[in-house]
Amino acid sequence: MKNISLILLLAPLLSSVASYAAEADFKLVIKDHRFQPAELNVPAGKKIKMSIENKDATPEEFESHSLNREKVISGNGTATIYVGPLEPGRYDFYGEFNKDTAQGVIVVK
Template identity: 45%
Template sequence: MGLPSLKELAYGVGALMIGLLPVLAPAVRAEDAAMVHLSLKDHRFEPAEPHAPAGKPITIEIRNLDGTPAEFESKTLRVEKVVAGGGVITVQIRPLAAGRYRFFDDYHEDTTEGFLIVQ
């Protein structure tokens, strides 16, 4: 038996790294995300300024209590999703730096806006 070739060594190291990947960089689990609950009633978000921790993934649940559809949108959060009248949606947000992030109902932007406060 001779020494392994450079190619065989590279293959072995690559396989080892792939095997260690879950340990070195654990996947974000749903239970690790901060949960934010929003409701939409009479074209207003409640709460209008929800809070979430910085540096942690965020799950936002939007419950539309109106009978008409709404479009939850935020350019800074990079999300745009329709929620049917009487419906509920969930959006996943990447970990964010501290700041104030605007969101709105694209169908009624003049009256329906809020700000996610990340601290």
């Protein structure tokens, strides 16, 4: 009887820990037409949630052929991109509207 009530008590706690472990959150900032950080280290085998905040007044487009993602982030706006789970490796991305400066890589380990 005592054990069952303990399990009932812990169940919501355990499930929230499990969903937290299933997804990893990362943040990218665009400023002066550059990604910060330009190199983002993320864990292999996990779903990755990336929120990208554009601190420039002009829109930018996150583009990655290796990740098969493309998303416009409005000036002074934020967008969310989900990728993965990913194999270990390097995945390039860039800003379509400012390719000369807006370059980055996601390193999966």
